[in-house]
Amino acid sequence: xxxxxxxxxxxxxxxxxxxxxxxxxxxxxxxxxxxxxxxxxxxxxxxxxxxxxxxxxxxxxxxxxxxxxxxxxxxxxxxxxxxxxxxxxxxxxxxxxxxxxxxxxxxxxxxxxxxxxxxxxxxxxxxxxxxxxxxxxxxxxxxxxxxxxxxxxxxxxxxxxxxxxxxxxxxxxxxxxxxxxxxxxxxxxxxxxxxxxxxxxxxxxxxxxxxxxxxxxxxxxxxxxxxxxxxxxxxxxxxxxxxxxxxxxxxxxxxxxxxxxxxxxxxxxxxxxxxxxxxxxxxxxxxxxxxxxxxxxxxxxxxxxxxxxxxxxxxxxxxxxxxxx
Numbered sequence: 001x002x003x004x005x006x007x008x009x010x011x012x013x014x015x016x017x018x019x020x021x022x023x024x025x026x027x028x029x030x031x032x033x034x035x036x037x038x039x040x041x042x043x044x045x046x047x048x049x050x051x052x053x054x055x056x057x058x059x060x061x062x063x064x065x066x067x068x069x070x071x072x073x074x075x076x077x078x079x080x081x082x083x084x085x086x087x088x089x090x091x092x093x094x095x096x097x098x099x100x101x102x103x104x105x106x107x108x109x110x111x112x113x114x115x116x117x118x119x120x121x122x123x124x125x126x127x128x129x130x131x132x133x134x135x136x137x138x139x140x141x142x143x144x145x146x147x148x149x150x151x152x153x154x155x156x157x158x159x160x161x162x163x164x165x166x167x168x169x170x171x172x173x174x175x176x177x178x179x180x181x182x183x184x185x186x187x188x189x190x191x192x193x194x195x196x197x198x199x200x201x202x203x204x205x206x207x208x209x210x211x212x213x214x215x216x217x218x219x220x221x222x223x224x225x226x227x228x229x230x231x232x233x234x235x236x237x238x239x240x241x242x243x244x245x246x247x248x249x250x251x252x253x254x255x256x257x258x259x260x261x262x263x264x265x266x267x268x269x270x271x272x273x274x275x276x277x278x279x280x281x282x283x284x285x286x287x288x289x290x291x292x293x294x295x296x297x298x299x300x301x302x303x304x305x306x307x308x309x310x311x312x313x314x315x316x317x318x319x320x321x322x323x324x325x
Contacts (some may be wrong), residue, residue, distance in 0.1 A: 039079055040279070045319035047073040049287065052313035057250075058110070058306045066106035068310065073242075074098045081325075087137065093130040098123060099244055124244040124259075128153035143171040155245040160256065160297055164188030169199060179203040191258075191298050222269070230273035237266040246294065253306075254296035261292035261308070265315065277324050283317035 048070075055065040076096045083090040102121045132149040147167045154160040169183035181201035187194070200217040210225040214234075222236035243260035267285015274280055292308035293301050 017203045017297065036273045039077075039080055040321035040323050041325065042323075043075070043077045043319060043321040045073075045281075045317055047075075047315060047317040048324045049073075050314040052311045054310035055109075056306060059304045061110065063110045063306065064108055066103050068101060068313075069104050070100075070102040072098075072100040075319075088133070088135040091132045091134065093128075093132065095128045095130075097126045097242075097244070099126070099153055099242075100124075124246065125156040126153065126244040127155070139170060143174075145169050157245070157247060160245055160258075163191075166200070169201065176206070177205045191295070191300055193262040193301060220222055227270065228272070234269040234271075235267075237264055245297070253294075256297040257294050258297050259292070259294045259308075260301075264288045264290065267315075277322055279321045279323070281317070281319040281321065283319075284315065286312055287315045288312050 025026045049068075049072075051070070052068050053066070054068055056063045065149065067239065077093065078095075079091055079093045081091050081246075082088055100121075104120070106120065116222055128151050130149050131150040134146060135146045136148070137144050145168070145250050149165045150162065151164070152159055152162045166186045166189065167183065169181050171179065171181045173180040174298070179201070180203075181199075183199045185199055186196040197218065200215075202215040203212065205212045212224045213222075215221045216226050218239055220236065220238035222234040222238075224232060224234045227233040241260060242262045243258055244265060245255045246259055247255060249255065265283075265285055265287050267283065269281065269283045272281055289310050289312075291301070294306040294308075295301055296305075
């Protein structure tokens with residue numbers, strides 16, 4: 001959850017841009033914000049995945065296999081702007097997640113770990129708190145946004161880690177139909193597989209059409225269009241990184257571990273304004289799971305760690321968000 005492609009700062013920048021009032025803000029903020037901002041003051045989501053088979057390896061040897069009968073995920077997030085100035089702002093964020101798994105038909109296939117405890121059902125709690133500084137300026141006569149964020153995360157057992165992230169985005173082109181931006185994101189995190197990554201944004205409204213192409217690499221690609229008076233439909237794919245902390249006294253494993261996995265979700269998103277401040281979101285499709293791995297807290301992923309692979313499965317997500325500002 002804390003390593004590759006976790007671009008939380010783009011939504012944070014959107015929230016900040018929405019609340020500024022000077023000319024720099026208007027030029028920079030309009031480039032990446034719209035009627036449905038990615039990050040909201042209060043956001044609640046419930047997600048359900050369909051049944052899927054899985055298998056696991058430890059030190060590159062088969063360990064366990066079974067069926068995830070049900071996986072449920074609840075998320076709550078709050079973003080509060082603490083300080084708002086004409087060209088900069090400070091935002092605080094708090095997030096909570098509950099991951100629940102019901103597993104059956106579990107079978108130990110390891111010759112070396114016959115005493116490995118088999119999992120039947122588990123609940124995992126994860127939370128994080130962040131403090132973010134965002135600044136709007138001009139570079140080469142073009143709008144530029146800089147963001148630095150410090151995050152502390154943990155579980156119901158307490159805080160576990162502190163990480164940081166720096167993001168810069170330069171708006172290269174902005175007209176009535178097309179917005180292009182580029183920049184980079186750097187991770188202050190020893191567990192990150194890549195210390196820095198390029199970021200590219202592209203938004204284009206097709207002439208004579210209601211459709212808009214919305215692309216942020218490496219985060220998502222969507223085709224969007226209005227649907228009904230207060231709604232928006234999006235079709236496409238998004239890259240998401242999820243994770244939580246686990247604790248074990250099992251021989252060969254660290255006491256505190258982090259489990260992370262990468263998800264590519266392809267399907268639809270429908271957002272609808274119930275009123276000026278309340279947005280309902282419905283999302284569904286199929287999820288491809290890549291790179292599920294259990295690593296010692298703060299350590300980089302390694303092929304000798306416990307790896308979990310699972311088949312593609314379906315998902316459905318319903319959420320409500322509140323934006324009073």
